[in-house]
């Protein structure tokens with residue numbers, strides 16, 4: 001047991017306070033954590049009243065848990081982060097309701113974290129209606145418009161404060177690019193759910209940058225769990241009943257993709273998604 005406490009103390013010395021810079025002036029800092037790979041295995045083995053069985057067996061068990069979605073042992077590990085992030089990114093991340101959050105109050109203190117100015121401007125994606133990709137031809141000009149709007153909004157904010165408006169009133173015209181800060185705590189089961197959604201290419205690039213930083217910060221603490229997450233969740237995919245039918249036909253008959261998709265009743269977007277998975 002003492003070994004586990006020593007292991008955790010060493011990991012804390014090495015990792016608490018680690019900070020990764022994100023976007024132009026944001027960051028994610030690991031403030032604290034509870035548990036590591038060993039605590040997951042220990043929790044799982046309590047079912048059989050046993051602890052660690054050595055590195056190899058422990059790794060096997062952890063990968064088994066992840067593969068079969070036996071997730072409650074992952075909830076024994078928790079991470080607390082300090083984020084500095086634009087409000088529009090915070091609006092996306094706050095949707096993950098399993099986090100415990102404490103955010104800076106712009107009613108109580110003056111907002112002086114600056115604001116996010118992108119260094120590239122993506123254009124609307126042709127396929128993913130919510131998404132963006134590439135570069136706008138006139139991105140310099142667009143970045144100039146963003147900066148001018150922010151400067152004007154923050155100058156108005158200062159003016160309104162000087163004229164006697166309360167902080168909660170003066171802030172009403174501030175842009176969603178303004179940086180805010182929060183403490184954000186989540187257990188590993190929910191964190192993997194968050195990372196699965198926000199590391200996905202469909203997530204907004206800016207939000208993905210925060211998810212990447214979170215993932216990098218937890219890797220040294222739960223390396224085996226992170227590897228299993230990458231193998232069985234992040235870089236894996238699932239097949240529907242129709243897709244399984246098409247795959248079986250593909251393997252047993254060697255038929256053409258279009259033919260097996262027809263036989264399995266895969267049409268439209270579902271058909272495209274199936275081809276994307278197996279190509």
Ligand SMILES: Cc1cc2nc3c(=O)[nH]c(=O)nc-3n(C[C@H](O)[C@H](O)[C@H](O)COP(=O)(O)OP(=O)(O)OC[C@H]3O[C@@H](n4cnc5c(N)ncnc54)[C@H](O)[C@@H]3O)c2cc1C
Pocket residue numbers: 095096097098099130190193197198202203204
């Ligand atoms: C690429 C992308 C695009 C998105 N686009 C939009 C959009 O256009 N508009 C929009 O509004 N949102 C959008 N979202 C947000 C999305 O709908 C979810 O709100 C967000 O991803 C959080 O997911 P979650 O609810 O699974 O996570 P969490 O809130 O962390 O919950 C984790 C899990 O806990 C369970 N749970 C938590 N709370 C409840 C509850 N009250 N009732 C039942 N089960 C619960 C669920 O199983 C849930 O999956 C988008 C998300 C992504 C990743």
